[in-house]
Amino acid sequence: MxxxxxxxxxxxxxxxxxxxxxxxxxxxxxxxxxxxxxxxxxxxxxxxxxxxxxxxxxxxxxxxxxxxxxxxxxxxxxxxxxxxxxxxxxxxxxxxxxxxxxxxxxxxxxxxxxxxxxxxxxxxxxxxxxxxxxxxxxxxxxxxxxxxxxxxxxxxxxxxxxxxxxxxxxxxxxxxxxxxxxxTPRAFAYAASQALTELHISPQDQYFSxxxxxxxxxxxxxxMNALFSGARVAFAESLETFAADLKHVRPTVFFSVPRLWTRFQQGVLEKLPQAKLERLLRIPLLGSLVARKIRQGLGLDRARILVSGAAAIPPALLLWYERIGLTICEGYGMTENFAYGTFNRPGQVRFGSVGRPMPGNQLRIDDTGEILFRSDTLMQGYYLDPEKSAEVLRDGWLHTGDQGHVDADGYLKITGRVKDLFKTSKGKYVAPVPIEVEIAKNLWVEQVCLMGSNLDQPLALIELTPAAREQNRERLAEELEATRQQLNVTLLPHEQISHFLLVRDAWTVDNGCMTPTMKIRRNVLEAKFADELGKLERGQPVYWQ
The missing domain is CATH 3.40.50.980 (Rossmann fold)
Structure with missing residues (x-):
């Protein structure tokens, strides 16, 4: 209603x-x-x-x-x-x-x-x-x-x-x-009105858009949440003023995407290296003061709801933020259901999951493991494309194209895109997303794309963080190789990673490697780096492009 x-x-x-x-x-x-x-x-x-x-x-x-x-x-x-x-x-x-x-x-x-x-x-x-x-x-x-x-x-x-x-x-x-x-107006109104009640959003809240x-x-x-709740909305003037604007506004509800949560983290670690931060956080009283100062420096000291969406966020990053007193609630939705899917409510967060269905939203996993939704927020279809509409909307259910499973408490965990699965030359299928999440635990990794279609073993394309690019190459390679070896111990034989290929150029919207919503374009990356694969040597597992 x-x-x-x-x-x-x-x-x-x-x-x-x-x-x-x-x-x-x-x-x-x-x-x-x-x-x-x-x-x-x-x-x-x-x-x-x-x-x-x-x-x-x-x-x-x-x-x-x-x-x-x-x-x-x-x-x-x-x-x-x-x-x-x-x-x-x-x-x-x-x-x-x-x-x-x-x-x-x-x-x-x-x-x-x-x-x-x-x-x-x-x-x-x-x-x-x-x-x-x-x-x-x-x-x-x-x-x-x-x-x-x-x-x-x-x-x-x-x-x-x-x-x-x-x-x-x-x-x-x-x-x-x-x-x-x-x-439709129904989709907009239903999503917003339900979210207000579920998350207790009021005119006293403050957004930063x-x-x-x-x-x-x-x-x-x-x-829509601000329109329906009456909460105030402030905007950033420019990229240059973003940090100052955020600190000025001090939102109570703040939404970001994994890549930017990583950037915020990197900004903190540039001023306070991880080893020193960990030492300080372990000291009673001083640790809480340091954490509060970091929250104030980010402009998030008033934030009571922190949201991450649009792509998978590494659990290690969520744990890092929790150490400084910021619990990020990961959610999951699609344009096709107006982003009204599942959500980790504040106080009910389970890292590694994307939460439980929002009110009035039915979720089921079909026989192939695909995630299906049904609610009042579903699209009418794709404009001028009845064939694709019929393919995605069947019997009142939205077929997301994502695969996942639901635990005993109703929390959804996404295991990957149906179309992202690839088959190695050994005839075995690999789901890249869970492996990419593990690689991204390394703080030197900005973005990662696992590929391996028709290869003997998968390999990972890695875009390094700006800070990583300034490190000694030999030491950096040793740390990344340690990550690769530690991860391979946990993987099935056909999933084990043969190489880390460290790319020269950043992945951006302009060069076609990213979508405007900051998702990697796997097909573009695979085509772009196809020629590099022949250069990889067996004895050099970490390779610089």
């Missing part, structure tokens, strides 16, 4: 707390605050503007911007006008943007803060009306301030229904072209 849809919830807060601050946006180091009344007024003016540009109910409007208050306002304007939002990743390539805009048949696009806007210019087809948010961005036909000045607020807002099309969220495309996931809002997890965990 859902009591209110997103626009009804906006109206609720505008009526109940019109002058309370909802959004806080830093601009040139100064914080600007937006009340519920201001957000509603600006969104209604922009809704009128969209209608005047020829957008009719059901038309698609894209959003291409880094997180900011105006992203929230533009999204609400699209809803108020009865249009369908199509969020784009700020790190997407121009080719991918062009594909999504044409595939979804977008009429207009909101453009905001982007790191390299000129790189994306060719991605916007002619005929798509460009609206610039009040930041340096791509050339635009219309500008935020002008539209607010020229158009009055929309008096009769669109009346949402539970099962209309609200937004098309395109997947990050790990194996091919992105797929357009069609989501910086992960792409085009990703289902940020849209659900931050934007």
């Amino acid at each position: 859902i009591d209110q849809l997103p626009l009804e919830r906006l109206a609720f807060w505008v009526g109940k707390r019109p002058d309370a601050v909802w959004l806080s946006q830093p601009v040139n180091g100064q914080w600007h605050e937006f009340s519920w009344r201001t957000v509603d007024h600006q969104a209604r003016c922009l809704a009128t503007a969209l209608r005047s540009l020829g957008c009719e109910p059901g038309d698609r409007v894209a959003l291409l911007a880094k997180n900011c208050a105006e992203w929230f306002i533009a999204d609400l304007a699209i809803m108020l006008a009865g249009l369908v939002s199509v969020p784009l990743y700020p790190l997407q390539t121009a080719e991918s943007i062009d594909y999504v805009l044409r595939h979804s048949q977008c009429k207009a696009i909101f453009l905001g803060k982007l790191d390299e806007p000129e790189r994306l210019a060719e991605g916007i087809p002619a005929g798509v009306a460009r609206i610039a948010m009040p930041y340096p961005t791509l050339p635009a036909d219309h500008h935020w301030a002008n539209l607010l000045a020229e158009h009055g607020p929309l008096q009769t807002a669109h009346s949402q229904t539970p099962d209309e099309l609200l937004s098309i969220l395109y997947t990050s495309g790990t194996t091919g072209q992105p797929k357009g996931v069609m989501l 910086y992960l792409p809002l085009s990703h289902a997890a940020e849209r659900f965990l931050v934007q």
Whole structure:
């Protein structure tokens, strides 16, 4: 059951707390605050503007911007006008943007803060009306301030229904072209309303929004949860000000992804090496003072809910954070169920698992070990792709493509992707994810990809941390080789790793090795390093590219 849809919830807060601050946006180091009344007024003016540009109910409007208050306002304007939002990743390539805009048949696009806007210019087809948010961005036909000045607020807002099309969220495309996931107001409202109750989120909570809002997890965990709970949201101004902005905001609820949790850890260890940190933490009283200072330095001293998602996080990293008083709750979901899957609730965390199903979410494991979900948050299907829709949605169940098992207490553990399994030349299958998690326990490892299709033994591609690249190569190789040998003792013969191949270049979105949601593209990495495999020598298990 859902009591209110997103626009009804906006109206609720505008009526109940019109002058309370909802959004806080830093601009040139100064914080600007937006009340519920201001957000509603600006969104209604922009809704009128969209209608005047020829957008009719059901038309698609894209959003291409880094997180900011105006992203929230533009999204609400699209809803108020009865249009369908199509969020784009700020790190997407121009080719991918062009594909999504044409595939979804977008009429207009909101453009905001982007790191390299000129790189994306060719991605916007002619005929798509460009609206610039009040930041340096791509050339635009219309500008935020002008539209607010020229158009009055929309008096009769669109009346949402539970099962209309609200937004098309395109997947990050790990194996091919992105797929357009069609989501409804029911999915948004159900996920948020259930999460508030389950996690006790209230207007007193504080969010910090910086992960792409085009990703289902940020849209659900931050934007929708804040809309439904009335909690405040603050944004980062830039990458350069990120740490200072986070310390200024001191969120009570904080969401990040494994790669960034690793980066935060590395930042601490650069100032306080691991051996010294461990010694200090073992000293009563002093240890707790050191841990508190680290939490304050990160800006997480008020955080009561810390979330990790989007990819597997090494249990060793979770244990490291727990030692300094930060318990990270790992969760699991997909764009196809609006990231509403399983979650380790605070106080009920089981490391190595992704938690138990959220309320109203049915989970089962089929005969092949695949994870299936059923809830009110499931997508309607993939836009213009009935075949793939029918393949993934069967008998009311979402077939995730992930494999896992559920323990006696209902906690789900993911063992890998069905498609990630590979067969060695010996005819044996290997699941890479559990092995990668073990390799990533080594603090010198930034990212890892296990490969071995048609090879005698698997090998691991490793991207080193920035700190590791500055270490003595010989000593580093010895430490990594010790990790390889220790791990091999625990693996089955056909799983044992022959080599660690240390890659020269970082894996990024720009070079195609990562998706915009920071997942590795296995097929790209396997093709990229295929030639290197012939250079590996039996007596040199740790090889530098």
